Amino acid sequence: MVRDSQKSKVYKAERSVQTLLSDTEYKFTSLQQCIDFVCKIECSKWYKSVGLCGHNISISDGRGSSRARAYCSSNRICLPRWARNKMTILHEICHMHYTSNFVASHGREFCKLFINAVKRWIGKEEADLLRYAYKTYGVKYVVRSN
Numbered sequence: 001m002v003r004d005s006q007k008s009k010v011y012k013a014e015r016s017v018q019t020l021l022s023d024t025e026y027k028f029t030s031l032q033q034c035i036d037f038v039c040k041i042e043c044s045k046w047y048k049s050v051g052l053c054g055h056n057i058s059i060s061d062g063r064g065s066s067r068a069r070a071y072c073s074s075n076r077i078c079l080p081r082w083a084r085n086k087m088t089i090l091h092e093i094c095h096m097h098y099t100s101n102f103v104a105s106h107g108r109e110f111c112k113l114f115i116n117a118v119k120r121w122i123g124k125e126e127a128d129l130l131r132y133a134y135k136t137y138g139v140k141y142v143v144r145s146n
């Protein structure tokens with residue numbers, strides 16, 4: 001297992017962007033809205049184009065849980081009330097992709113995909129904010145090709 005050394009920086013960067021986003025635009029008021037959002041993403045061309053496919057993600061309500069979680073083995077995302085917003089859902093969906101032991105959970109591959117997801121499903125401006133926050137907090141998001 002690769003050490004997940006960027007985790008806390010990634011969370012800090014993300015939180016700093018979340019505080020800038022307007023609630024009405026991006027928070028969901030019901031679990032059903034979250035489910036609809038995930039369905040839309042799963043059925044999209046984007047989902048396949050970034051190599052996400054065939055997951056059939058199910059959403060559970062995360063009652064009594066303080067954190068949002070992706071359970072890759074059962075294709076399930078757990079969403080407590082606070083986590084019902086586009087950015088957190090996208091974050092968890094991106095985790096479904098990188099279940100490999102060779103990349104860190106919040107490593108540069110994850111961050112690159114997450115910026116891409118935010119750009120596609122929230123907006124370009126928000127993706128730019130995220131990229132800026134990554135830079136500010138020293139999060140690495142460029143994937144070297146070799």
Ligand SMILES: [Zn+2]
Pocket residue numbers: 091095106
């Ligand atoms: Zn995460």
